[in-house]
Amino acid sequence: MSREIYDEDHEAFRASVKEFLDREVVPHLDDYAASHGLAREFWLAAGKQGYLGLEVPETYGGQIEEGAGDYRFNAVLTEELSKINMTLPSCVGIHADIVAPYLVHLTTEEQKQRWLPRFCSGELLTAIGMTEPGGGSDLANLKTTAVRDGDDWIINGSKTFITNGGSADLVVVAARTSPEKKAKGISLFGVDTTLPGFSVGRVLDKVGQDESDTAELAFEDVRVSNDDLIGPLDTGFISMMQFLPQERLGSAITNLAHAAQILEETIQYAKDRKAFGQPIGSFQHNAFLMAELVTQVEVTQAYVDQCVLKHTRGQLTAVDAAKAKWWTSQMQNDVLDHCVQLHGGYGYMNEYRVARAWRDARVSKIWAGSNEIMKMLIGRDLGF
Template identity: 50%
Template sequence: MRRGIFTEEHEQFRETARAFFDKECAPHSEEWERAGKVSRDAWRKAGKAGLLGWEAPEEYGGLGIRDYRFNMIVSEEMFQSGSVGIGLGVQNDIMAAYLVGLCTEEQKRRWLPGFANGDIVTSIAMSEPAAGSDLAGIKTTAKRVGDHYVINGQKTFISNGLLSDLVLVAAKTDPGAGRKGISLIAVETTRPGFSRGRKLDKIGQWSADTAELFFGDVEVPVENLVGEENRGFYHLVANLPSERLGIATYAVAAARRALDLTTEYARERRAFGQPIGTFQVNRHFLAEMKTKLDVATVYLDQCVLAANAGELTAQEAAGLKWWTSEIQWEILDRCLQLHGGYGYMNEYEVARLWRDSRVQRLYGGTTEIMKDLVGRSMGF
């Protein structure tokens, strides 16, 4: 479909991204699925290709560009190449806002060069065993002792958890103040007392190294505080729209890939002497999916432009996230159905896309939470 939101510069970047995924990721997808994580070498090659940290100022290894269309292109080309997920989205869609927008100049000098060249893989640690969407319910604490914080607690469902070198931890610096007592503290994973738990055994996204993280009397200098003390909840809320925009981008890109694969399959697969796509019921399914995906793409593109203009609201991002992830699941499920028994075989890419997609309706805020946010914005 005609989109019209990309410039020649974006299309050149798209060629670079596609070349990287075709050469450095797609050939290793099965290997990474078996290993449960991608290689560190791939991260460094992504940095060398300019696919990381472009928001960082030039003096710290980036390009000083804040334009979410570049984020979108990386996600789209990852899926179109048939690659499994590599956690670039955590780095670019989520962590860039914190490291570029909230860090001091001294912190930027320490972290941004490695962030942009792939030497430093990052993760953000919010969720806990007893606290998911309710951030105010976290139990991890960071007690100020002299010129250090001492961190104790446990985090779970942490993307990039096994590979990360720098973890942005949401912790209670004032345990009695509820959400007003949360701070964000960057923890280098080499610090004594930090440990990683098991790689979580997920339904899908096998190559994504999602893990548990543990903090036992981890001492971190106060200079690792990101943003303002006891303002962490508000920093998180301010940046959640970009995270949900990233999830929506994944949703549309994955659904587009699944529909492309299914359209080709419907042309080639024959039953009763004719391609299965020529049966009216299947032709109607394909038409419905294409139309819904085109509508979702327009919706997403407009939200991307709003984000670039600094105008995307939390409510708009919530609506986008729940709508696109639900459409994604509807399309993926139908695409698998159209593949028949072969769709249930792991050797077919549509099977991986199907199982990888289910979590999209959960992380970043469940569909139910997203609808509640939209409803509240309407005065209910």
């Protein structure tokens, strides 16, 4: 299906990303899976190509010219990463697409100079500490606290399911600074992971996405300066709500591109694989099924492309993003389940990409706000 949201510059950028991934990433995927993390060499190489600074002004080492940001480049990068696996857009997205707006739009000039050049180069790897062991999607009720001590803050608490958590150099941490204000008493801090009292707990043993270092984080009397406060005091929850639509749109782009790639490979498999003397794709049931799946993917692509355009223009709403996130994750899991079935017994073997993709995708209905939360947001917008 023809897509009209990208021009020649975007497609040239796509070609450069694909060439980079084929050269620098694909040969090392088994090593990343074995070590449960992306090598620092990957981050430095991605930084050298400019892929980590798509949200950052040139002044601080990024790619945005004065007033010329274009989210479509983020979308292209996410699509190409997603064709390889779900881990790459997850890890790179946390750093370059999710943390970046916090560091660009909420920080002081001193903080920008301190963090952003190394952020863009891959020397400073980041994570975001929102989710807590007892909280899940309920960000307003987080338990981690930051208590003022003179000009400093003392942070205590824990976070879990933190992508890049095992290797991050800087974590954007949401902590309660004014407990009596509830959701309006949360602030954000940039926490250097070398500080005393900060520790990485388990690197979590996940069902899928073996290549990422998803970890538990602990904060025991971690002392940070007031200069590490990101944004105005007690406005952290508002900021998180402001930036969540971009996170959910990035998730939608990932879900769709990942499913589309595996479906394309499955269609080729159905042409090559023979049973009862003919390609399995020629059986009417399978042909009808693949017709349905291709249509689902292409119709979904039309909606997500419109969301990308809206976000590029600053018009994407939280409800638009919620629709895109829940629909694409449901569609992705349905498509990949059928792809596994079409592969037969081979679809259950880890040596086949379809099996790994199926495992990797299941979390997409949970993260970035569960699909149930997305439906609540949509329902609320309908007046319920």
